Amino acid sequence: MSEFDPAPGTSVSGAGMSAGASMSTTPAPLEPSGGVDLGALSRKLIRGLTWFVALFVVFLVSVWVSLPTDAICWRISHEARKAGFNISIEDISLRPWGSATAKGVVWSFEPARPETNMVPFVIEELDVSFSIFKYLVFDDIDAEFEGTLDQGMIAGAYLQADDDGHIAFKIEDLPLYSVPKLQGVVNAPVRGTFALDVDIRAPEGEWAKAEGKLEVHCVACTIGDGKTKLYVPSKTNKRSMLAKGVVIPEINLGNLDGVLEVKNGEAKAENFGSESDDMKIELLGDIAFKDPIGTSRLDLVFKVFISPELRKKSDSIDLVVATASDKVKMDGPDEGWMGYVLEGNFDNRRFRGINELTKxxxxxxxxxxxxxxxxxxxxxxxxxxxxxxxxxxxxxxxxxxxxxxxGDDEGIPSPxxxxxxxxxxxxxxxxxxxxxxxxxxxxxxxxxxxxxxxxxxxxxxxxxxxxxxxxxxxxxxxxxxxxxxxxxxx
Incomplete structure (x- = not known):
């Protein structure tokens, strides 16, 4: 049978297929006249939305790849310098969902004296996440950060909203010489391990109602090496021995531990100090938080006691104590101690002797x-x-x-x-x-x-x-x- 022969059971006439065969075929669907094909329309919309999302993703990826990161680093450093912070960033990578990673963040300081080399604060890698949704919708600033230091780590969070304010900041295992400005200001070598934990919340965004705590710890802290001068800056008495610099031996400061409990907008120092064979240090007083926070009032008293053994070991230390001003020498049960008062506010603070009159x-x-x-x-x-x-x-x-x-005739004297x-x-x-x-x-x-x-x-x-x-x-x-x-x- 050839391919042109009809199949068995069918008859072929001159006109084509038989009627039975033609009636068995399914008729083609008829399109409604004057109606809308919703299925076709939905398919077109889905295809258009898919193309839009794909093109938007391609656009975001292209923008992210071609971002001028060098210009962004420079801009961030420029704004930081305008605010008074000399910060430089080596590189930064941004992500569309509101996070960024900065590498080689260096915070530098102006030298306290021409011959002083200030130790910069270096963060090798800093991860920052920022809530873009809260900022655009509620105008709230909500950010978190975590960084890796050369030695130690840093982490924290910041929230600024209409009904709440929060600052959390933690530093762990930081060498004492890496504490910002400390090494450069005192000049003498400092050693030890430093830790700081700050967690303060401001209800309704008012710092005058702040609650929280501030902890400071320093383990095995020492200062001096017997060769380098120690400087203690003074605005009121620039001719003092400590302001001019004194060579001191290595002094054991011991373990410094202290807590500032913040309740109802006032932070009070509790069990804040250190004690060693060489000296004792105590911190007393309080901080009254105000709005804005830069105007918060400081009223802190630092007390220092130099042991007789250390005075015998170092003639320079003994001379400093013996020639100390009466403005810092304490009387009564604290005889032998020297006291200093830190007063003013966060923006304008100053030291004075404990016996010195205020302004x-x-x-x-x-x-x-x-x-x-x-x-x-x-x-x-x-x-x-x-x-x-x-x-x-x-x-x-x-x-x-x-x-x-x-006028008396009887007793008229001579002219x-x-x-x-x-x-x-x-x-x-x-x-x-x-x-x-x-x-x-x-x-x-x-x-x-x-x-x-x-x-x-x-x-x-x-x-x-x-x-x-x-x-x-x-x-x-x-x-x-x-x-x-x-x-x-x-």
Whole structure:
């Protein structure tokens, strides 16, 4: 049978297939006239969405691959320098979902002295994650970071929202010399292992209601090597031995442990200090948090005790302790200790001796001294005016007595005697009046040269006199007054 022969059971006519065969075939579906084919439309939409997603992914990958990472590193460093931090970044990689990895992050510092080499703070790799969704939708800043150091690790989190604020920061196993600025400021070698743990939350975004804690630990800490100078910067006394630098032996600081408990916006130091055979260190006081946080008030007291054994071992240490200012020497049960106060706020902080007056107390003392001197001058003027009035009254009385004797016929003195008596009275009154006028003139000159009682600040000469324990104006006035009184008695 050839391929053109009909199949068995079928008949072929001249017109084609038989009717039975043609009726057994399934008819083709008829398209609805005037309707919408939803199936075809959905397939087209799916294909279009698929192409859009694919192209968007390709676009993101292209952008991510072609990002100018060098320019981004430079921009971050530039913004950090504008904020006061000298930070450089070697390389950075960004991810579309809001995370980044920075490599070779170096925080450098300006040298405290021309001959000092500051130790930079180096983070080999820093991973940062940032919630883009919270920032775009709620305007909240929510970031976390974790970094690997040359020795040690660093991790933390930061949240800034309308109803909450949170700072968490942890450093572990960090060499003491790597603590930012510490090695460069003191100059003498420092050794030990440092750890810091900060976890503070601000309810409703108000730091005045902060709760949390701050822990500081330093294990096997030492300072000095017997060759390098130790510097302790001082803005008020730049001529002190520690400000100029002192060579110290290796001093064992022991293990430093301390906790600042933060409750209702106030952090109090508890069991904060260290003790060793060479010295003891204690930290007391509190920190009052305020809004903004940079204005928080500092009121901390550092106490240091140098052991007699260390003083015997080092003549320089013994000289520093022996010549310490009375402003830092403590009395009573803390005799032998030296105390320093850290006051101000986070943005503007300063050290002073524990016995030194604060800036407000110094200004108050100046005002009180100026008011006291003004009262003394007024009292002296009143006394001089009273003496002048008394002497004037005595002269007038003498003149009246002479006039009465001249009118008395029985006891009329000779013209020569009357004139002599008037001259004597006039001379006595004139001399007294002259002395009073001289004293008044000197007092007035002292007023012109001295400070007015309404002024709050003293001239530079008077400040120097006060620091030396002298009051030249008062001494001159009192001395002049003594001379007048002695002259009057004579």
């Amino acid at each position: 407000a107390q110094k200004q108050r003392k100046k005002r009180e001294d100026a008011q006291r001197r003004a009262r003394e001058r007024e009292q002296r003027r009143a006394e001089l005016r009273s003496q002048r009035e008394q002497q004037q009254a005595a002269r007038e009385k003498a003149e009246e007595a002479v006039a009465e004797r001249e 020569e005697e009357g004139a002599a008596e008037v001259d004597r009275g006039g001379e006595a009154g004139g001399e007294a009046s002259g002395r009073v006028e001289v004293e008044l003139a000197e007092a007035a000159a002292g007023d012109d040269e001295g400070e007015e009682p309404e002024q709050e600040e003293e001239p530079e000469q008077e400040e120097a006199a006060e620091e030396a324990g002298e009051e030249p104006e008062n001494e001159e006035e009192e001395g002049a007054g003594d001379e007048v009184e002695e002259g009057g008695i004579q």
